[in-house]
Amino acid sequence: MTEVVYTVSGQVAYITLNRPEALNAITPAQRDRLITLLGEASADPSVRAVVLTGTGRGFCAGADLRGGGSSGERIAGDVARTIRQGAQRLIAAVLDCEKPVIAAVNGTAAGLGAHLALACDLVLAAESAKFIEVFVRRGLVPDGGGAYLLPRLIGPQRAKELMFFGDMVTAADAERLGLVNRVVPDEELEKTARDWAERLATGPTRALALTKQLVNASLDSDRTTAFAAEAAAQEINMTTEDAREGVASFVERRSPEYRGR
Numbered sequence: 001m002t003e004v005v006y007t008v009s010g011q012v013a014y015i016t017l018n019r020p021e022a023l024n025a026i027t028p029a030q031r032d033r034l035i036t037l038l039g040e041a042s043a044d045p046s047v048r049a050v051v052l053t054g055t056g057r058g059f060c061a062g063a064d065l066r067g068g069g070s071s072g073e074r075i076a077g078d079v080a081r082t083i084r085q086g087a088q089r090l091i092a093a094v095l096d097c098e099k100p101v102i103a104a105v106n107g108t109a110a111g112l113g114a115h116l117a118l119a120c121d122l123v124l125a126a127e128s129a130k131f132i133e134v135f136v137r138r139g140l141v142p143d144g145g146g147a148y149l150l151p152r153l154i155g156p157q158r159a160k161e162l163m164f165f166g167d168m169v170t171a172a173d174a175e176r177l178g179l180v181n182r183v184v185p186d187e188e189l190e191k192t193a194r195d196w197a198e199r200l201a202t203g204p205t206r207a208l209a210l211t212k213q214l215v216n217a218s219l220d221s222d223r224t225t226a227f228a229a230e231a232a233a234q235e236i237n238m239t240t241e242d243a244r245e246g247v248a249s250f251v252e253r254r255s256p257e258y259r260g261r
Contacts, residue, residue: 004033005055011048011201011260012194013041013099020056023108025064026116031090038093038101048201048260050097051193052120053104060113062134063087087112087144094119095216098209100200104193105129105171105180115144118153121212122196123180125171126189131179136166152219154178204242205260 005016015037017024026034041047054060063086094101094116103120110132117123117131133150135142142163150159154177162169171183184192200208210233218226237243241261249256 003027003030004037006037008047010198011046012197013037013044013047013050015041015050015052017054017060020054020058022064022066023058023061023110024054024056024113025058025061025066026090026112027064028086031063031086035090035093038097042096042098045260047099048203048205049197050099050101051104051197052094052101052116053190053193054106056107057128058107058113059103059105059109059129060116061108062111062113083143087115091115091119091145091149098212099205100197100208100212102193102197102200104189105131106186106189108132110134111142112144115142115146115149118149118179119145124189124193124196125174125180125183126186127171127183128186129171129174129180129183131169131171131174133162133166136164201260202258204240204246204256204258206240206242207237210237 001018003017003019005014005018007014007016015034017026017030019025019027019030038050041050090112100122101120103117103123105117105123105125107126107128108130109117110130111134114131114133133142133146135146146163147159150162153159154162158177169177169179171180174180175183182192214226214229214233217229221229242256242258245258246256
């Protein structure tokens with residue numbers, strides 16, 4: 001069985017976690033495959049949007065801990081290195097992807113699985129979806145950028161509430177808190193994700209990539225830095241075919257036809 005399914009249709013790449021019997025808990029091999037696929041989608045001009053989802057009842061139950069770690073002596077630095085090279089690298093691959101990434105959360109998103117969804121640019125959730133900051137239940141500190149992502153989405157106090165208690169958050173509550181963009185009936189999740197992705201895939205791909213970079217960096221920047229980045233992004237974007245097409249279509253009073261160039 002292919003544990004990560006990758007298909008491209010209509011300039012949209014679909015990345016599907018496919019271990020339904022384990023609620024799509026991520027193994028190291030799956031993690032590395034996801035990182036590779038996100039990098040390939042980022043560099044492939046025929047891909048202009050990405051949808052990340054799972055099969056079965058779970059979007060992703062987090063890192064697969066059942067494989068067990070090394071039974072040998074733990075050396076200082078081992079844990080930090082594992083986190084840097086593993087969970088953090090995966091979340092960075094989503095944040096750094098030059099194409100818009102949509103999470104279609106079809107069920108439980110726990111731990112690293114929740115952070116994988118929340119790192120995406122847009123988050124759609126089925127009504128049956130659940131989000132769980134499960135780390136505290138195991139006596140662990142959140143990884144996969146959770147303490148970076150959540151305060152930026154819902155503020156520090158709400159983030160601490162979710163991380164301190166580890167309570168399950170329903171899709172409806174996730175939408176109310178601002179963790180997800182929209183909740184849809186389970187049977188409409190796939191279609192809604194496809195519709196959103198196909199709409200993005202007809203957009204000005206480089207402009208979207210530059211916009212993503214500006215927004216992602218904005219909360220870590222002062223105004224001077226943010227304004228300089230905005231001006232540089234405008235300079236770069238005005239060299240693209242899509243920018244020229246966008247201006248020309250406005251002048252000629254017609255719909256633009258963007259090619260992602």
